[in-house]
Amino acid sequence: MKKISSIEPKNLTAQLHYRGEGNPPSTHPSTAVSNCYPGLEMDFRNVWKHVFEGIELLEYSNLVIGVDPGADEKIQRLVSTGIQYELVSVDGIPMTAPVTGPFRHAPEMIHDTIALEWSNALAEVLLKAGQFVLCKFQNSNNLREIISMELKVRHFFDVDLNRNGKVVNQRVVIAREMAGPGDLTQSLCSPWQNDYRECDCFYWAASRPDFVNVEPGKDGKSKGNNWMQKDRTGTADKKYISDAEDGVRGNPVLVSYQDLFAAWEENLHYIIAGKDVPLNNPLKKVKTGVKKKSK
């Protein structure tokens, strides 16, 4: 029997790159088959949402979606009134950025804000781990209402603290209070379906059909279907239907995430030579465009 030997990482780089015996290479974020949205091994968004004691945030929108049961009344108010509150600044650092520009469904220029990506926006805030910082929350229905409160920043990494709260040791491991057991993988129920639906032809890494059953028109334009369209029989007017047709994602004529989770085999059919393969007698009726080699 092979004798198990002991290798214990000591300094920070050794800890960061250490892989325990038996773990696959994908245990490391650097070697994982990942996409931050959410990735196949872990969903990093789940760490950041607990960065402030007392509240839980929703990545992408910065909305407060939960508070600790024992949190004080002011914190409870962020979720108890039915109004949604968005985190807009921390310690004077903005968590959103203004967006101005044309929008295809609006006749006039839009002026809006977008939530910033947390790994960048909150990086400096982490330097104040263990301290209280001023957080400002904006009422989603009444933008003039801002609630300000001091919240304690959690330590990102696993630390030992002394009686005064000073860090006396740190390990290159995400702190349990940032991500409890199961948190990192809780949104990985069907990751490939999420990415598969999201990443269409405008995304460089997409490797699936997108614009299918395409026919050239006499006017020089082409007609075809979005592969995610439920009805691609050609009976409906042939056009590429966008997911955000009305400015809201989740167009009901398209295959939904839920459809993919529940029955992807039935909803996604083979496409050969850019066209749907008929279900009853697949290969016979399809013109592949590949000619037989003459002998």
Add this chain to the structure above:
Amino acid sequence: MKSVHPSFHLFESIGDHVLIPDGSRIYKIDKIIHQKLEELLSNNDQVGIDQWLVENDLQSLGQIDDNPVTDPPLTSISLAIAQKCNLGCSYCYAQEGGFGVKAKNMPLEKAIAAVDLLFVQNHTAHRMNIAFLGGEPLANREALQAVTRYARERADAELKKINFSITTNGTLLTLDDADFFEQYGFSVTVSLDGIGELHDRLRPYKSGKGSYERIIRNVEPLLAMQKNMQVSARVTVTPGNLHLKETLDELIRLGFHSVGFSPMLSSPGGNDEMDSVSLEKMLENMINCGQEFEKNLVAGKRYPFSNMSTALKEIHRGTHRPYPCGAGAGYLGVSASGELAACHRFVENREGYFGNLTEGIDRNIQQAWLTERHVHRQEPCKSCWARYLCGGGCHHEVINRGRPACDYIRGWLHYVLQAYTRILDRRPDFFYPEQ
């Protein structure tokens, strides 16, 4: 001295350990692994070593490749604000201040042009440092103060952070200087080569008169005042001042923020250069100081021996670098006449010429320098385990004298690696100072 291998380095300290150079990773290992690695090392079995590293997931991470840094942002400049000096140190790389040419001051407009270059070339970084060197920089106090004010105002206007530092011989320091340095948060480094007569022998006035007493009288008010500023001592070690611990203890007692030692490896005329015997003695003395540092640290007492504290913190982080310092990359020296140099030591030296303030940094020269000076291009560095901790040694010293101190550097790093594991075990809080 143990055999030197590029793949790993074994050391003992509260158990057996191995350093993997790539990523400067440190692992504690058991006896069986230690024996296996020693065996592979003594047989010089490279295939076996590579195989073992892969099997244990410790193979190269490719953290440092052969490619040189390209277009680095400029983060630091040093101004040879006064290419003149009132001391006559025999070993001075600046040849008593003038760098082998006529003594002169840097005109204020040149100093301002240098600061402007720093701001323009600083594009992606937000922190900057301006170091005043010479010669003796306080010989041109007026320009030094004016350009400091200019740089701070510009940094404030552009929301950038800027730090100032000065290396001085201490003989011209005044109370007004102390106020000024405190106001602008200077890192002040005073060159002191020993206590009393020992210092006087190595760093006399040009007349031959001793300078120690005067320097200490001048420095004491700064030591008492330092809050924003930090006042440190730098000791150049020659064969004539190898008793380091006495010097270290006394300078710490005087209240210096930190004290560091650096061996004299290359002087213009070869004066006072360290040879292998002196370096061996220096290593012994450095380790002696290191052990005192460890003892004090465990006892919770202040003992600011900067060679030790800096090395320990870098080892803890796993610092790994393809160059010994930022010279020619993020750091450039500027001569009094406005020529750019790889660093303060290459002022007035064609080997380290990098352009001038009028035409800017010569990017072709810079790229050739960064390619040539990469540690993977250096011998015997690429076959040494210490290459990413050392970076290949000071460019100026290597170009002028070669690498006479490799055994000393490895010996020191071997000791600091041992001390690191002890301190990590007994005082891990050392690595997490108050912010």
